[in-house]
Amino acid sequence: MKIVGVTACITGVAHTYMAQEAIEQECKRRGYEVKVETQGGMGIDNELSEEEITEADVVIMAVAIGIEGEERFEEKDDAGKILTLNPAEVIRNPAAVIDKAVSLVK
Amino acid sequence: MSDTMKGFISDLTKAFSTGVSYMMPTVVVGGICLALSLAGGDATAGKGMVVTNPFLQNLGIIGSAGFSMMIPVLSGYIAYSLAGKPGITPGMITGFIANTPIGENHVQTGFLGAMLMGILCGFLARWVKKWKVGDTVKTIMPILIIPIVTTVIISMVYIYILVGPIGIAMSWLITILSGMQGGSALVLGLILGAMAAFDMGGPVNKTATAFTLALMAEGIYGPNGAYRIAVAVPPLGIALSTFISRRKWGADDRRMGSSAAFMGLIGITEGAIPFAVKSLKTVVPSIMIGSAVGAGLGMIHGVECMVPHGGLIVIAAVNKAPLWYAVDMAVGVIVTAICLHLLRPNIEKEQ
Numbered sequence: 001m002k003i004v005g006v007t008a009c010i011t012g013v014a015h016t017y018m019a020q021e022a023i024e025q026e027c028k029r030r031g032y033e034v035k036v037e038t039q040g041g042m043g044i045d046n047e048l049s050e051e052e053i054t055e056a057d058v059v060i061m062a063v064a065i066g067i068e069g070e071e072r073f074e075e076k077d078d079a080g081k082i083l084t085l086n087p088a089e090v091i092r093n094p095a096a097v098i099d100k101a102v103s104l105v106k
Numbered sequence: 107m108s109d110t111m112k113g114f115i116s117d118l119t120k121a122f123s124t125g126v127s128y129m130m131p132t133v134v135v136g137g138i139c140l141a142l143s144l145a146g147g148d149a150t151a152g153k154g155m156v157v158t159n160p161f162l163q164n165l166g167i168i169g170s171a172g173f174s175m176m177i178p179v180l181s182g183y184i185a186y187s188l189a190g191k192p193g194i195t196p197g198m199i200t201g202f203i204a205n206t207p208i209g210e211n212h213v214q215t216g217f218l219g220a221m222l223m224g225i226l227c228g229f230l231a232r233w234v235k236k237w238k239v240g241d242t243v244k245t246i247m248p249i250l251i252i253p254i255v256t257t258v259i260i261s262m263v264y265i266y267i268l269v270g271p272i273g274i275a276m277s278w279l280i281t282i283l284s285g286m287q288g289g290s291a292l293v294l295g296l297i298l299g300a301m302a303a304f305d306m307g308g309p310v311n312k313t314a315t316a317f318t319l320a321l322m323a324e325g326i327y328g329p330n331g332a333y334r335i336a337v338a339v340p341p342l343g344i345a346l347s348t349f350i351s352r353r354k355w356g357a358d359d360r361r362m363g364s365s366a367a368f369m370g371l372i373g374i375t376e377g378a379i380p381f382a383v384k385s386l387k388t389v390v391p392s393i394m395i396g397s398a399v400g401a402g403l404g405m406i407h408g409v410e411c412m413v414p415h416g417g418l419i420v421i422a423a424v425n426k427a428p429l430w431y432a433v434d435m436a437v438g439v440i441v442t443a444i445c446l447h448l449l450r451p452n453i454e455k456e457q
Binding site: 009041 | 120361
């Protein structure tokens with residue numbers, strides 16, 4: 001299983017990075033490959049490349065705001081492989097979120 | 107609720123959040139610089155805070171620049187969230203227009219107008235993006251067609267269709283207010299206070315300002331005193347609420363609380379705008395009630411302020427009942443915090 005994600009919250013100082021950590025930890029615990037791009041107050045960090053997005057089985061969008069480079073995910077969106085939700089939900093219950101993301105793959 | 111409606115509402119929520127997200131640093135830079143500059147000034151009768159120190163004057167220039175940028179940034183990124191990159195330019199330009207006095211009545215719609223401009227630009231740009239065009243035109247779509255079409259159409263709609271009625275409504279409000287002068291002082295205070303908080307720098311707020319300034323020119327300082335209490339209440343009340351009702355605000359909002367408090371003391375109502383944009387229906391009624399109470403009490407106590415500026419820093423220029431000025435402001439602030447506590451839902455615990 002390979003999961004990529006983007007996190008972005010309104011102020012871009014706390015939730016963006018807390019959501020990133022939550023996704024990464026939960027995926028690592030399950031032995032999934034994971035990479036999470038953050039679009040916080042400092043701009044884009046840990047940017048996802050086109051290949052990484054193409055190779056991923058599913059994309060988690062933990063975003064509360066409009067993000068940069070949304071067009072990179074169009075193909076995944078058409079394939080129905082994107083799970084979009086609020087960063088706070090991810091922080092609250094990462095296991096349920098990853099379960100839901102995995103269910104999109106099958 | 108139908109799915110299209112749900113999609114529309116979630117698009118709007120996301121757009122407002124995006125706008126606030128990008129506007130926030132601008133509010134902070136503008137607010138802090140302006141506040142530091144004003145804090146070093148003297149309250150002068152008829153003129154407001156007069157800053158004489160050249161360094162502080164320059165700091166004031168930075169602050170004002172930040173404040174004039176804040177409205178276009180808000181509308182620009184609302185449009186960006188809806189339409190992507192091609193939305194930014196139309197959103198910023200129309201937001202700037204919304205914040206520029208236009209026409210005989212000097213109609214200026216401030217952040218509410220800018221929010222509307224951002225939404226309209228966003229949806230129009232999103233639609234223009236979908237036009238099926240030939241390959242030659244396609245290359246110039248994002249840099250020429252979309253920005254020009256969107257900016258010109260929305261600006262013209264604003265200038266020719268919206269500004270006229272708003273201007274007429276503003277002069278009508280002034281007539282009503284003038285009619286009330288000499289009537290019940292309490293009612294006048296309540297209305298002025300509610301107007302100050304309603305749109306924080308928009309046409310309703312500006313109408314109240316124009317009215318109190320006109321009275322000051324005639325040597326009547328009471329309504330100005332009440333109004334200047336009201337001006338400080340929204341940011342102070344919200345700040346107090348973020349301090350005491352901790353379960354009602356997210357971590358991000360609580361961090362913004364102290365800068366809102368600072369702006370409130372210095373009489374900058376705009377400090378409340380980021381909170382209001384995120385939740386108009388809980389914040390606006392609360393601050394309107396709080397400001398109305400503060401200004402109403404101010405009228406009863408006969409508070410008179412000689413300068414057209416608000417907040418606690420002008421207390422030296424409150425020539426009648428300065429103690430009541432502070433007390434009434436505090437009461438308004440507490441009322442705002444109570445209303446917010448009652449109106450806002452608890453935020454679920456995060457981690």
